[in-house]
Amino acid sequence: MKLYDMRQAPNPRRVRIFLAEKGIEIPFEEVDIQAGENLAPWYLSINPRGVVPTLLLEDGRMLDESIAICRYIEGLHPEPNLFGGSAWEAADVERWQRRMEFDGMFNVGAAFRNTAHAYAQRGAPGAGPPTPAIPAMAERGQLLARQWLDRLEERLAGREFIACDRFTIADITAFVSLDFAKWVGIRAGVAHANVAAYHARIKARPSSTA
Amino acid sequence: MKLYDMRQAPNPRRVRIFLAEKGIEIPFEEVDIQAGENLAPWYLSINPRGVVPTLLLEDGRMLDESIAICRYIEGLHPEPNLFGGSAWEAADVERWQRRMEFDGMFNVGAAFRNTAHAYAQRGAPGAGPPTPAIPAMAERGQLLARQWLDRLEERLAGREFIACDRFTIADITAFVSLDFAKWVGIRAGVAHANVAAYHARIKARPSSTA
Numbered sequence: 001m002k003l004y005d006m007r008q009a010p011n012p013r014r015v016r017i018f019l020a021e022k023g024i025e026i027p028f029e030e031v032d033i034q035a036g037e038n039l040a041p042w043y044l045s046i047n048p049r050g051v052v053p054t055l056l057l058e059d060g061r062m063l064d065e066s067i068a069i070c071r072y073i074e075g076l077h078p079e080p081n082l083f084g085g086s087a088w089e090a091a092d093v094e095r096w097q098r099r100m101e102f103d104g105m106f107n108v109g110a111a112f113r114n115t116a117h118a119y120a121q122r123g124a125p126g127a128g129p130p131t132p133a134i135p136a137m138a139e140r141g142q143l144l145a146r147q148w149l150d151r152l153e154e155r156l157a158g159r160e161f162i163a164c165d166r167f168t169i170a171d172i173t174a175f176v177s178l179d180f181a182k183w184v185g186i187r188a189g190v191a192h193a194n195v196a197a198y199h200a201r202i203k204a205r206p207s208s209t210a
Numbered sequence: 211m212k213l214y215d216m217r218q219a220p221n222p223r224r225v226r227i228f229l230a231e232k233g234i235e236i237p238f239e240e241v242d243i244q245a246g247e248n249l250a251p252w253y254l255s256i257n258p259r260g261v262v263p264t265l266l267l268e269d270g271r272m273l274d275e276s277i278a279i280c281r282y283i284e285g286l287h288p289e290p291n292l293f294g295g296s297a298w299e300a301a302d303v304e305r306w307q308r309r310m311e312f313d314g315m316f317n318v319g320a321a322f323r324n325t326a327h328a329y330a331q332r333g334a335p336g337a338g339p340p341t342p343a344i345p346a347m348a349e350r351g352q353l354l355a356r357q358w359l360d361r362l363e364e365r366l367a368g369r370e371f372i373a374c375d376r377f378t379i380a381d382i383t384a385f386v387s388l389d390f391a392k393w394v395g396i397r398a399g400v401a402h403a404n405v406a407a408y409h410a411r412i413k414a415r416p417s418s419t420a
Contacts, residue, residue: 049309049361061298068305075297087285088271095278099259124350128357136344140334147338151259 001026003069004046004054006033010105010180011066012053013210017172018070020207022077034118039127050127067097070169082169089164096163096170103148104177110141111184138184145186148177149195156194160201167205175202211236213279214256214264216243220315220390221276222263223420227382228280230417232287244328249337260337277307280379292379299374306373306380313358314387320351321394348394355396358387359405366404370411377415385412 003019005012005028019026031037031052038050047054047064055063055072063069074083084090113119114133123131152174155162162170178199181187188195202208213229215222215238229236241247241262248260257264257274265273265282273279284293294300323329324343333341362384365372372380388409391397398405412418 063301063305065305065308068301068308071304072297072301075300087282090285091273091278091282094281095273095275098275098278124354129353131350131353134344134346134350137347140341140344143339143341144334 001058002056003028004031004043004052004056005029006031006038006052009033009052010109010176011051013176013179014066014169014172015053015055015069016210017176017207018073018082018169020210021080021082021167021172021205022073024073024077036122044127048127051125067101067169070172080167082167082172084164084168093163093168093170097168097173100152100162100170100173100177103151104145105173105180107141107145107148108177108181108184108186111138111145111186112141112180114138114141115184142184142186145181145184149181149186149188149192152198153188153192153194156198160198167202171202175199175208211268212266213238214241214253214262214266215239216241216248216262219243219262220319220386221261223386224276224379224382225263225265225279226420227386227417228283228292228379230420231290231292231377231382231415232283234283234287243335254337258337261335277311277379280382290377292377292382294374294378303373303378303380307378307383310372310380310383310387313361314355315383315390317351317355317358318387318391318394318396321348321355321396322351322390324348324351325394352394352396355391355394359391359396359398359402362408363398363402363404366408370408377412381412385409385418 003015003026005016007030031043033052037043038052044050046056046062049064051064053066053069055069063072071083084093113125114123114135115138120133121130123133161167162174178195188199213225213236215226217240241253243262247253248262254260256266256272259274261274263276263279265279273282281293294303323335324333324345325348330343331340333343371377372384388405398409
């Protein structure tokens with residue numbers, strides 16, 4: 001197996017942390033999205049949508065979408081469980097993973113992609129027609145990412161983890177999104193003591209530097 | 211169990227089709243999102259994010275996020291399998307479900323929410339601060355939803371289903387998104403014969419009217 005990666009980007013980081021939590025090492029190959037390498041013919045021949053990360057299997061099959069890659073690894077290496085065990089757990093983890101992704105990461109992503117100079121004509125990730133930056137979309141992303149932070153503060157009152165009372169994929173998405181949010185000037189403030197303590201706890205895990 | 215539903219909306223429809231494929235009947239209660247009933251105090255006391263659908267369990271626990279609700283039902287009623295069996299299948303279904311959701315449903319949703327009169331101050335779904343419609347976001351949604359349709363046409367060449375060679379949750383999201391796309395004037399045209407035939411096949415399933 002090999003992972004097409006970008007060191008700085010939030011999505012591949014989710015997969016790297018997941019692998020580290022499982023104790024698995026696989027080779028990474030860097031793809032520079034900012035320089036547009038994800039849109040180069042060699043990469044599009046592997047992943048026509050031009051998104052990173054991509055997992056390439058020994059038999060040539062490819063898998064994209066970070067959460068799908070993580071779920072594949074979970075299937076091969078079930079322990080420690082990071083997607084939930086029982087029907088309720090699996091649903092609860094899915095729900096919280098999605099909230100962290102849609103309310104957190106996607107809003108931060110909208111704020112970032114629609115203001116960053118390198119993405120002036122690539123507001124939407126991946127291959128496709130030019131998508132000029134939309135400043136109002138960045139503003140909405142800022143507004144909703146801050147709402148996500150406020151809600152996360154409430155969720156974390158008296159809780160160590162986001163779901164299931166143990167570390168799961170929902171924590172990976174939350175943690176990576178919190179770091180990503182700093183890129184657009186959003187960070188846990190005085191009103192977010194629970195979030196700040198949570199971030200410090202997750203950062204203390206060896207996997208956080210993966 | 212009880213499902214807070216909105217007959218017209220695409221997300222609850224995914225859950226209703228899923229239940230029908232499993233042969234399960236549960237009571238539904240209608241929530242009129244267009245009229246803002248999802249933001250009424252009684253509904254926010256059940257689901258503070260103000261999104262629909264919500265599954266309410268007998269013991270009072272609530273579950274939101276359509277795909278999380280479906281995954282819970284899959285855990286309770288494993289057959290017919292709709293989320294994939296092996297590690298590869300589960301990952302492949304997840305990948306395709308996400309592509310149909312992110313590239314299809316979300317782009318159609320952006321095109322719809324940012325032009326529909328009823329949502330002029332609610333461009334983003336659910337509870338939160340006003341989010342005035344962003345016309346440029348609707349345009350980008352149109353552009354990318356059409357790209358999704360083109361890619362779906364390629365995917366369906368010689369294939370009966372989106373993933374796994376059988377009906378899965380990825381087909382539910384694809385089918386519901388295709389119908390949702392008509393709301394914003396996007397439909398399979400002469401260049402989308404595979405998509406049109408696929409839509410007819412899925413529509414012929416008894417679950418499609420759920």
